[in-house]
Amino acid sequence: MTATTPPGSSGGRWTDRLLAEGDDPDPRFSMANERTFLAWIRTALALIAGGIGLALARDLIDSPLRQVLAVGFAAGGALVAVLAFRRWLRTERALRRSETLPPPALAPVISYGLAGAAIVLLVALLVTR
């Protein structure tokens, strides 16, 4: 830890530009925002882990369907990760400017998406049985 960088700032120029406007919010709000981001990332990791499991389940599901499902789950997980990052950034900016926080756009995507995926999986399993 060098004495030249003030505690709390991460140093780099581009990170300063990323959170340019407003003032430093209450650290507790930043930490809560961070934990929400991490909870979304763990959700994304669960989806990706499902994709990995499907990719390796050669004995359970036949080839074309297995690959489509594995890539679909992995892509869904990557999408959730990207949206989680965007939401973290927008929330942090809103906190700095003391604005209203962005609405939860990610939750309906997840619930509709998972419900749809569950039905597709069920049909796929029944068809290929």
Add this chain to the structure above:
Amino acid sequence: MKLRDPGAQPERTALAWSRTTLALIGAGLLCVRLAPSAPGTVLAAAVVCGGAALMLRRTRRSFHARRALPSGAGAADPVSIMITTGLAMLLAGVAAVLAF
């Protein structure tokens, strides 16, 4: 009545970070073990290395946060957030590679 909990907030946040980083490293190690071909192994090893680096960074940052809390200085760390997002996407790439 004091509503602040200066001790618990950084601790909860640090625990959330270690849970997430451990999940990344664990998934990466599992993929290194199970990958049937070289590209999958290399990508999964990259996830494990990135997860280890992230864990080191978070350990340093958690000391920062503990000292920054009373003064009200910014606690956000965009670099850690971006590394985490990148590693999750890389792991998704590993899943796609393992499927073929």
